[in-house]
Structure formats: structure tokens, C-alpha cells
Amino acid sequence: MEFKAIIDAKTHAPSDCAVVGVYENGDLDAAARNIDAQTGGLIRQLHAGGDFAGKTGDTLLLPRPAGAASARVLLVGLGPRAGFDRKQYRKALLSSAQALAKTGAADSVVYLALEGIAGVEVQYRARMVAEIFSAQGYKIPDLKSGAKPKPAKLSSVSVAAENARTVKAAANGLKIGAAIGSAMAMSRDLANLPPNICTPTYIGQRAESLAKEWPRIKTTVIDKNGIKALKMGAFLAVAQGSAQPPRLIVCEYHGAKKTSAPICLVGKGITFDSGGISLKEPPAMDEMKFDMSGAATVLGAMRAAAELALPINLVVIIAACENMPSGGAIKPSDIVTSMSGQTVEILNTDAEGRLVLCDAITYGRRFKPAAVIDVATLTGACVVALGHHLSGLMSNDEALAAEIAAAGIRADDRAWRMPIADEYVDQLKSNFADLANVGGREGGACTAASFLSKFAAKLAWAHLDVAGTAWLGGSQKGSTGRPIPLLVDFLVNRARSR
Numbered sequence: 006m007e008f009k010a011i012i013d014a015k016t017h018a019p020s021d022c023a024v025v026g027v028y029e030n031g032d033l034d035a036a037a038r039n040i041d042a043q044t045g046g047l048i049r050q051l052h053a054g055g056d057f058a059g060k061t062g063d064t065l066l067l068p069r070p071a072g073a074a075s076a077r078v079l080l081v082g083l084g085p086r087a088g089f090d091r092k093q094y095r096k097a098l099l100s101s102a103q104a105l106a107k108t109g110a111a112d113s114v115v116y117l118a119l120e121g122i123a124g125v126e127v128q129y130r131a132r133m134v135a136e137i138f139s140a141q142g143y144k145i146p147d148l149k150s151g152a153k154p155k156p157a158k159l160s161s162v163s164v165a166a167e168n169a170r171t172v173k174a175a176a177n178g179l180k181i182g183a184a185i186g187s188a189m190a191m192s193r194d195l196a197n198l199p200p201n202i203c204t205p206t207y208i209g210q211r212a213e214s215l216a217k218e219w220p221r222i223k224t225t226v227i228d229k230n231g232i233k234a235l236k237m238g239a240f241l242a243v244a245q246g247s248a249q250p251p252r253l254i255v256c257e258y259h260g261a262k263k264t265s266a267p268i269c270l271v272g273k274g275i276t277f278d279s280g281g282i283s284l285k286e287p288p289a290m291d292e293m294k295f296d297m298s299g300a301a302t303v304l305g306a307m308r309a310a311a312e313l314a315l316p317i318n319l320v321v322i323i324a325a326c327e328n329m330p331s332g333g334a335i336k337p338s339d340i341v342t343s344m345s346g347q348t349v350e351i352l353n354t355d356a357e358g359r360l361v362l363c364d365a366i367t368y369g370r371r372f373k374p375a376a377v378i379d380v381a382t383l384t385g386a387c388v389v390a391l392g393h394h395l396s397g398l399m400s401n402d403e404a405l406a407a408e409i410a411a412a413g414i415r416a417d418d419r420a421w422r423m424p425i426a427d428e429y430v431d432q433l434k435s436n437f438a439d440l441a442n443v444g445g446r447e448g449g450a451c452t453a454a455s456f457l458s459k460f461a462a463k464l465a466w467a468h469l470d471v472a473g474t475a476w477l478g479g480s481q482k483g484s485t486g487r488p489i490p491l492l493v494d495f496l497v498n499r500a501r502s503r
């Protein structure tokens with residue numbers, strides 16, 4: 006999908022479909038007023054006659070309205086005018102995208118970004134158009150044997166802006182939104198693929214093709230022997246029960262001078278988490294194919310950085326393996342030595358994410374990073390705490406935590422700060438090793454993060470627990486691509502401010 010920004014507030018450029026807004030009280034946005042005048046008051050009549058109430062997200066398609074410059078007009082309800090907010094705006098965009106997909110329109114002009122929203126600049130209003138239209142057009146990798154769905158007709162969306170200044174801001178927003186859209190599609194593809202296809206080896210190959218596609222990215226895939234040589238005893242322990250070999254995947258993006266300290270993104274890449282010997286229950290075990298979502302999203306963030314040519318350095322580190330039970334698998338009470346030298350007593354083989362991440366974080370130190378952010382579907386406890394709406398955010402650095410939380414708010418991909426503390430580390434005491442890998446049910450998301458904090462000493466480090474946000478279950482089952490909007494916003498903001 007191609008996105009463009011055009012100056013078109015007064016006129017009403019001809020297109021296959023104009024998308025215009027109507028408020029509940031009958032107020033029309035500027036473009037709707039225009040078309041209303043061109044069509045002899047058609048839109049006002051529809052509202053007054055009760056045919057279009059303007060409820061948030063309602064749509065009504067007007068095919069070939071006599072007098073209008075465009076072939077179709079899509080009315081979209083904006084809801085109450087007073088306090089028109091980002092939620093209403095997003096909902097209106099989503100239903101516009103859904104309704105447009107059911108028409109034959111190949112191109113469209115969306116006028117909704119002309120509407121003011123308190124606290125949301127035009128750049129973000131345009132960005133949301135690209136993000137939402139891209140996400141709406143996303144299709145799960147097709148492994149069904151039936152007839153192939155027809156490719157989408159809509160290939161070009163223009164966003165109307167008021168003047169030379171705002172059209173520039175809108176174009177910039179569209180660029181960012183489109184990069185987020187492509188990154189999310191790539192990441193969702195990886196996460197939605199079944200684990201017999203999306204193996205650690207496969208993720209490594211995808212990271213290599215990303216480097217082929219984007220010359221500023223360099224990918225290094227380290228195999229089992231290399232991981233052994235690095236003394237990543239915790240990571241290897243998780244991998245040892247599986248027939249699939251592990252991969253440590255390192256992608257470096259160079260967009261700034263060599264001496265500029267990189268941001269390091271670390272992703273949990275468990276391509277299937279059976280729980281291991283501490284086997285999970287059958288219901289919903291299939292969803293543990295999504296346990297590599299952290300890996301997929303950090304790779305997506307790297308793709309977006311490359312597409313946007315951000316003037317920063319970025320390193321992505323992915324620890325990819327399966328967590329399986331077998332005769333060779335780790336057992337509860339096994340003790341392993343992590344790359345950091347700290348020993349860990351594995352009391353529950355299902356707490357494997359922290360084991361692979363602790364070594365990946367330690368590996369990150371060699372890049373002397375300005376900040377390290379790990380992204381992981383780490384704990385069911387985080388889902389209990391925050392549900393499926395917000396990601397968990399833990400950090401040893403106040404400024405970094407605030408920066409990430411702010412990025413999440415701007416990107417509509419929020420994260421909520423949760424604690425790490427010595428008291429949680431105390432729950433991880435072991436009689437036999439430096440640390441146990443579990444600390445009881447209580448505060449499970451916090452003990453997991455506090456475990457990681459023991460490997461992040463003296464780093465500016467943050468942890469995003471995306472167990473509740475990375476995918477949806479039920480009839481909507483599938484990857485969401487979160488927290489890519491947050492991560493990309495964070496990176497764009499870093500690029501701008503340094």
C-alpha cells in the first residue's frame with residue numbers, strides 16, 4: 006500500500022473514494038461540508054433523516070453521488086464532537102479501512118486527519134492512518150488449501166492536509182506509519198507461522214534475508230558450537246531437550262557514526278514453549294508457538310529503523326530455541342552456569358525465558374550499549390496483572406523507563422511500570438546456586454524481571470513483558486505485532502533528540 010500526503014482542505018480531489026467524517030450532532034468535517042455542497046445537501050439530509058447518525062465508526066458508502074468529484078464517498082461517524090479524541094479517531098479509521106476494503110476503490114483520499122484532536126499532532130494523525138490501514142490489510146500466511154483470496158484492490162491512500170507545513174508533517178507521519186506497518190506485517194508473519202516452520206534456524210534465515218534487503222543491516226547467526234564457545238550455559242540448557250538446534254541471532258544496524266553507543270534490543274525467541282519436563286497443560290499449549298514474539302518484534306523494529314534510515318546505531322540480539330521435554334532435557338534441580346558466571350538452579354523448566362534472556366543480555370554488554378531493552382512473552386503472571394491491554398515495563402533506570410512509557414502513550418501501544426526490587430530477588434534464593442529460576446506464584450512478573458535485573462547490573466536496562474499483548478487468543482487468534490509501535494516510536498524519538 007502506498008501512502009501520500011496532499012494539500013486538499015478546500016477543494017476535494019477526485020479519487021475512487023473520498024473518506025469524510027460526520028459527527029453525531031450532525032456537524033460535518035470540512036471535506037464532508039464540501040461534498041454536501043456539491044451534492045445539493047445530500048449528507049445533511051442523510052443525517053437529518055436518520056440514515057446516518059454519525060456514531061463512532063459507523064460507515065455509509067455513497068456510490069457515485071451526483072455532483073461529487075470522486076467516484077464514491079464513504080461517510081464515517083466520528084461520534085460526539087466535544088472531546089473528540091484519539092480513540093474515536095482510531096476507531097473511525099479502522100472502520101473506514103474495513104469498509105473501503107469491501108469496495109472496488111483502488112485509490113482513496115482520507116480527510117479525517119484534518120480534524121483536530123487534543124494532544125495529537127498532525128504527524129501522529131497521519132501516522133495512524135498508515136498504521137491502521139496497513140494493519141487492516143494484513144493477511145495471515147495462507148496455509149489453507151482452498152481457493153486463494155483475491156488480492157486487495159486498494160493500493161494507494163492519500164491523506165489530506167491543510168497547508169505546506171502540515172502536509173510535510175503528514176508525509177513524515179505516513180512514512181513512519183508505513184514503516185511500522187511493514188515491520189508489524191513481517192513480525193506477525195513470523196509469529197503466526199507454525200513452529201514446525203518457524204524454527205530457530207528459520208528465524209536466523211529471515212534475519213539474514215533482512216540484511217540482504219537492507220544494506221545497513223549486518224546479520225550474524227551463531228550456531229550451537231558458537232553458543233557453547235560463548236559459555237551461554239543457561240541458554241544452552243533450555244535448548245538441550247529439543248531436536249531443533251538453537252540460534253543466537255545478532256543484527257547490527259549502522260545509521261550513526263561508529264562511536265555512537267547503540268540501542269540494544271533483546272528478544273525472547275522460544276519457537277515453541279512446551280514447558281519442558283515441567284510440561285504445560287494441553288489447553289492453549291498451541292499458543293506457545295507465539296513465545297518467539299519478542300524476537301519477531303525486535304527484528305521488526307530493526308526493519309523499521311532501516312526503512313526510516315534512522316540516524317542511530319541499533320543492535321538486535323535474539324536467543325532462539327525450543328523448550329521441549331526429552332531424555333536429554335533439563336530437569337528441575339539442574340544447576341547451570343550462565344555466561345555472566347552466575348549459577349542458576351532450574352526449579353521449573355517452564356521458566357525458560359529468563360534463562361535464555363540472561364545470557365543474551367550478558368552478550369549485549371560487548372556493544373557498550375546506551376540502553377538495553379528486552380522484549381519477552383515472559384510470564385502468565387503479567388497477563389493476570391495487566392490483562393491483554395498493556396505490556397509490563399520494568400527498569401533499573403528511571404529516565405529510560407519514563408522514555409519508554411511515553412513512547413507507548415504516543416504510539417497507542419502502552420506499557421505500565423511494574424517494580425523490580427531486592428525483595429523479589431530474595432524470593433529467588435537457592436540453597437544450591439546463586440539464584441533459582443522461579444520465586445513462587447506471588448508477584449511472578451516481578452520476580453522474573455528481578456531475575457533479569459541480576460544480569461543487567463550497570464546497564465541502562467528495561468524489560469517489556471508482552472505476554473498479554475503480543476497475541477490474541479480465541480476466534481481472533483493471531484499475533485498483534487505489539488510492541489513494535491512503542492519500540493519504533495522510542496527509536497524515532499531517540500534519533501530526533503540526540
Ligand code: BES
Pocket residue numbers: 278280296353355356357358382383384385386388443444449472473
Ligand atoms: N512463555 C511463558 C509465559 C506465558 C504464559 C506467556 C502464558 C503467555 C501466556 C513462560 O515461559 C512461562 O511458562 N512462564 C511461567 C513461569 C513460571 C513457571 C514461574 C508462567 O508464567 O507460568
Ligand code: MN
Pocket residue numbers: 278280328354355356357358
Ligand atoms: Mn515457559
Ligand code: ZN
Pocket residue numbers: 275278296355357358382383
Ligand atoms: Zn516461555
